[in-house]
Amino acid sequence: MMSPASVLALLAVALPLLYPAMALNAGWVRAMRFALPLLPLPALVLAVGADPGWQLELPWLLNGGLWAMDELRRLFLLLTAVLWTVAGIYAAGYLKAHHLRRFCVFWGLTLAGNLGLTVAVDIGSFYSLFALMTFAGYGLVVHEGTDEATHAGRVYLIMAVLGEMAILAGLLLASVAADSQMLADLPRAIAGSPRRDLIIALLIAGFGVKAGLPLLHFWLPLAHPVAPTPASAVLSGAMIKAGLLGWLVTLPFGEAALPGWGALMIVAGAVGAIGAAVLGVRQQQPKTVLAYSSISQMGLIVLMVGAAMADSERAPVLFSIIALYALHHGLAKGSLFLSAGITLPSGAMRRAAVWLLIALPGLSLAGLPFTSGALAKLAMKESLLEERLEFAVAGYLSPLMVAGAVATLLLVLRYLWTLNGKIETGRNPPMLVTGWLASVGVSLVAFWWMPWEVEGLVKSPEWLPAGYQLWALAWPMLIAVALAAVALLASRLVRQRSLQ
Amino acid sequence: MVEWLLDGLLVLALVVTAAAALWSAELFRAVVVFIAFGVLMAVAWVRLRAPDIALAEAAIGAGLTGVLLLDAVSHLGGKRRRAHKPGDGRQ
Amino acid sequence: MTLNAWIPVFALMTSLIASLVIFALPEKGYRLRTWVNLGAALVKLSLVVVMVWGVFQGVEYGLSFTMVPGVTFVLKADALSMMFAGLSAVLWLLTTIYAVGYLEDSPNRSRFFGFFSLCVASTMGIALAGNLFTFFLFYEMLTLSTYPLVVHRGTEKALRAGRTYVIYTLTGGAVLLLAIAWLHGVAGDLPFREGGHFMDADPDIHRSLILIFILLVAGLGVKAAIFPLHGWLPQAMVAPAPVSALLHAVAVVKAGAFGIVRVVYDIYGVEASSALGVLEPLAWLAAFTILYGSFRALSQTDLKRRLAFSTVSQVSYIILGISLFGPVAAAGGLVHLLHQGIMKITLFFCAGNYAETLGIHRIDEMDGAGRRMPGTSVAFTIGAFGMIGAPPLAGFITKWTMGSGALAANMDWVIVVLLSSSLLNAAYFLPVMHRLWFREPAGSWPEERHWGRLETSAWLFWPPLLTAVMTVMVGVLASLPFSPLSWAELIALREYSP
């Protein structure tokens, strides 16, 4: 007899997978719209309610399927489910009638893939669901049908296919080396395989496409702005993290120290974190800025991944922090993206409130105290302290983190600036507002009740950072604000001069 | 010896008439020569001590065939519609 | 003789008799003809199911008698033959349904369905053949029965294609005959046997064996469309869609591939082939064909031609799989026999639907067809993704298994081939997908879709959908006991440890 959790898991994947079948009947299009937020609910229940440790064996599936949940996966599942839920609510309000059904179909399929891959433990179903998410995601990217969308879609697709191929090759090599069809067996096998470096390279590159690794990121700034807003939110919030999850479950963390690869990843992460900021602040479109912000944030995560690779001892701890950071970033970024689609109310107070709610998740990203960002940043800082790591480039980590924090806030500010230029005044559909508010809510508030846990660093939710930590959080922000102010002034001056 | 001479002459005559029957310019004459050939054949059969064949050759080979062919020659020669001349036996 | 001896004969006869009956039916006997067709297809399917079950249980089906002095006619059902037989039985049923709809109101249906059944009978015979001689018998019968189908349209173009087809296949047949006769002279009447016959062949005949192998592959390669013998295949696209479906998915190309499988495994024996050094060149050839076909497919603008070159590429997967030394790769190759069939038939059905319902033949006419014909387009999408090798569809299972096998056999280059082929597949299929789903139609369709009604005739609608479902199922359920993959693994295991 299957445990309730496994039934729930099955349901969590099957529901969105079968949901597109509703499109067969044209009369159900309204129902489809309002069913959008309901799709991730079983997954949400599973993530929140069920304890990790359940297993669902599907021996008939592909090469033998196994679904299960551990702490890591639980966090990712949670992130995914929450984000899709709020985005679903938002979407129900956001969507126009044009191609609604098509959108819903791809939404469901992408969701199914995204949810499924977090609980899939065998290679076959993991890869299948990953691919499902990738290819169905194309539908979301090109939904608007504009030339930009098509172009972005093409880039997305090309890179996604290349990525898939790399993943396939990597998984295949690893699977043969492990003589197993389970993800859990791969890291050890990779570590011992004569083709270790090839496999690692393939996997890093393959998942890196999703995760927005520098040089593999080109699709991100193209795709995110053109996709419908709720889709951007999930793309950036949840689907990017799928690439991250791919790394975490396949690469040989904790099996062997790979300082070379670690260093490479750290460099890549640094390049991503700072390079994306440099590029991002020059963008005009709010969602493009956010996309670069995602790349930048992922760069920070890559830093941690690199550190985990380089130092096998600390990998388990880093995993927790990576997951925490991913959760935090996912929720905050989702909320930010959703905010790109709302319109301002007319009253000044209301406007101010709205602006505040728009800005808060962004500031949270930058590590504003009392937000999830602060927690995540601190945990990260804590974990990447030089003295705790044992590899060559460890010394550069802290400065990089600081630089990353500065970059983050700069990007957020730039986002708010550009949004200010674009935002319109008018009424929002109620569902849209609900979704957005919900996203802000989970990002800022509910986060603290979520079942995250980072051993050794943050045992339980801490509302208030310790005093010594405050400054650590604050000074990068100040730098950023200063930079922003300088930039603002500069731009003013430039503009005045050009006017004269 | 005389027999040999006779036989030799007969054989010679046979060959000559055969050749003549085929090569004579006029078809009618060819048939007549052929009849002569038939008669010589009948004689040859007698020389070969085959009187039955000799009789048959005389009646059939010389007589009947000859008449048939003669009739045909006169007929074919009698009228023609296209191309070939009556006596144009050879190419 | 027992009943078991006759079951293969019955399986063969169902379609043969159906064909004769259909020939005798008047052109207007539409309803009766349809029932005969479907009835025969169902009977055959159930016979095949019985045999599959029996073979699984170890029951021996088959009969043999001496046909020409020194040569026996052997019908035998083993695991491999059941694989092919099962494929043809299932797909015949679907293709028949489809063809009934496709050819509605077109002339010469009696002729068409007669030869159609004949073609399937030949395929069945190929599947059940117990030695090369019997195989050849049905192989040539297949050539002949497909010709009228290829030229069915009766246009100059169709006839030209038919001529090309016949020239290729008959020449191939002649080469094959030479090879078989030679082999017969060298080694006598060889039944198909798991593990082959030449495990410890006399070294004196090695040279002959190699030459014969080359001839055999050349002869069979024509139908299997191995480069450079593939020229007929794209031309044969002028045939009606069900025929293309049958040619590409079930009958012709598969017959060639199946024959190569038989030769490598059940005549030479895989170890002997490997020892003779013929496997690796074959693998290279197959690999080259895979890439070549994909490259050519890229530049085709006609939908069916693109699919045709795709077939060229895909069929060589089978050959590649079996020519890699190792049971896993073998299973990968064998399973593709089925998988490619199911996927390709889906695609051709869909192509036929587009052509028949909307008059679409070229890829650039497909813009927005997904909205007009969602069912068909979904099926097409699934088929195409299957071809690309996207998980969890049929093609993925193939590639995964074959890749694992190749790695196990230490032939890493195969991975590169597989991936490149996937990439190329993606490159020529994904744009089509995009057009289908995300472009706006250029104009109005010849026939707008009405809600509440199927997008096209039900006869045309359901077969591709069913095969699409099968494409998903054989992938998703690959580990079930009777799934193609399990069956292929069973065969491969038997071949490697007879």
Place this chain on the structure above:
Amino acid sequence: MTLWLMAGLLFTPLAWAVLTLLTDFSRGRLVTWGGILVQVLVSLGLWLTVARDGGFHYGLGGWQAPLGIELRVDGLAVTFVLLTAVVASACGLHAGVYIDPDKPWHRYFWPLFWFLWSGLNVVWLGGDLFNLYVGLELISLSAVGLVALGGKANALRASLRYLLAALLGSLVYLLGVALMYGQFGTLSIAGVVSWLGVHPVPAGSGLALALMVTGLALKTALFPLHRWLPPAHGIARSPVSALLSALVVKASFYMAARLWLELGEPLGNLAAAQLVGLLGSAAVVWGSWLACRQPQLKQVVAYSSVAQIGYLFLLFPLTYSVSESVSLQAQQGITLQVISHALAKAAMFLAAGNLILSAGSNRVDALTGVSRFLPFSLFSFGLAGVSLMSLPPTGGFAAKWLLLQASLGSGQWWWILVMLIGGLLSAAYVFRIYRASFLESAGPDRFYHPARSLEVIPMILALLALGLGLASDQVLSVMALPFEEGGSP
């Protein structure tokens, strides 16, 4: 019983020839049906008897071999008798419907038909060189008569050409017989063989065999002596063409083959055997090539006969100084080829006749669209074509297979090429017809639809040719029955 069967076999065709001579066409048809029944039954009975008891010698008039004429009734002979019964009845039945009964001269069709049949039986059973000559003449003259029957100038020219070729062939054969008799003092083949068994091979008798074979080759239309055949077979009425191609040319070949198998080893030589094989190959290639280029349907089929006959002559090289088993294979292969070609070619001509009847023209390009309205005959034509292409499972294939094996076994691989190329070329001309018929013509059915019975007959023959391949072992086993010298007469 056997005696009655033999007497019936010899008597029936001759008697029916007389009977039908006295009636007109329509009544003759009725009479013929009876005769066909009798003859088929008798042939079948004889075949079964021989299959059960083995072969025997049958002395006509009660006189034994050197003095009288002995028939050699063995498995091979009765098989051909049965084949003749099948093919001839098919052609007879077809002709009964096909031929216009209103033309008064058609009454002579039946007697000629029956004489032809009896001549064929003479040849299959004959064991006496001169008797075979008379049998040949019987066949030739009745065949010429059938070709010329009621014909126009073209038919007459063809039949004259045919007549002259046949007469020349007979004469050359007879010259060989004369030499044989001069050398061996007997006319019985068996007598010659037994003479050779105890005496050394005499000088000068090789020419006798060569002459006989040459004469017969001329009558069989072996390349380059084939030029009389296509006009004759092409212009005759289809049932007649079928008879001619299926059986008549086979008769002379049968004799040549029999002579070669009995006397080839002592009297022949390797060069001659290879030469004949070479000519056969040339016939295969040249005949097929010409068949591909004929504008008229029946000419295609006729040239196809020239090509197919070429295969038969591969018997000569493949049985000369080779091992016993290879020789046996070659013989079996050739036998099958003869039978399958007889069935297939008869089917083909009859089907072609139907097609011509319905298309109203003999031209290949007049067939455009015929497949749509007359699929049945076309299908028969195609089935027969399959046998000609030597594709499985037809008898033609079984034959080719055995010949391939024989070629391989004797190391004469060059014949393999001939067979393969010939097979492809034959495919070329068969598919040419198909191509023409599959071409869709706009417009309604403009074809005359012949009676169903006309269509069924070629189909049956074609199916027989097809089935022969599956049953060839059984058929050959009857032919390989031991021949008992003192078997029950």
Place this chain on the structure above:
Amino acid sequence: MIRTLRILAITLACVAFTGMLATSIWTIAGNSDPGNLPQLLSENLDRSGVEHPVTAVLLNFRSYDTLLEIGVLVIAGIAGISMAKTASLEDPQLRTADSLLYALQRWFVPLMLVLAGYLLWAGADRPGGAFQAGAVLAATGVLLRLGGVPMEFLRPGLLLRLGLALGFTVFLLVAVASAIAGDAFLAYPPGMTKTLIVVIESVLTLSIAMVLLALFVSAPVNDAEDPEEGSSS
């Protein structure tokens, strides 16, 4: 040029043929081992029912040849009359006024009839027989025909066909009679050999003459598209 080549080739071939044939004949004549057939024949002659060996061979030992040979004649006759054009049978122009022919007719015809009868009768023990007699008879007929005698019975019709078939039929019936009794085909019942041979010879004479005459008479004389065929039956 081609013509010259061709004639050269043909001449060469024929000369070679003649040479080879002659050489072969010469060789055979030199080494032949005379068969014992003539001896065997003379030993069996008394069992054949006739004294003349050629007749014995023709009508007893090798009667099958003869039967078939008559068949050949009948075939020729049939084929001939199938193209008959006898409308001019009574053409008065054909009736000759030639006195020589007339005299020939007058004197020769009875003589030839007698000769034919003699030949037939003599066949049993001396040279002569059905063929010769038939040929003479036919020659007589030709003579009459040339003289313009219409010979109505030669019109294609039942009568002619009966005549054509008569000899053959009788021969065939005799042949099958003994076979029905259980003997070999063509065997004569013991004791009746001579009688039957004479009967056969007589009817054969008639038939042979008839065939030859019919062939002569039915030769087409004009270019009507369709040969005129006698009224049905």
Place this chain on the structure above:
Amino acid sequence: MTSSLLYALAGAILCGIGLFGLLWLSHLLRKLLAFNIMGSGVFLVMVGLPQHQGGPDPVPQALVLTGIVVAIAATALAVVLIRRYFHLSGMTGLEDEPASPERGPE
């Protein structure tokens, strides 16, 4: 050498002449003559050769009788055919006419 052999050799020559005539001459009646001459040659060989040593041999004589009858039958038939052919085409040879497409069923 006996006179029989002489006649047999003469027969050989006649065969050669006849053969030449058959092959070379184009007029049909001449071909027919050639055929008869060749036939006579064959008959001479047939009777002459065996009689060379064994004296009169009735068997070949009977055969030749049969042969003569067959020959006359063939000749007569040929004459009829030739005459009819001449009437229909006006030709006495077998040279191919310029091909005229034949229409109509047979």
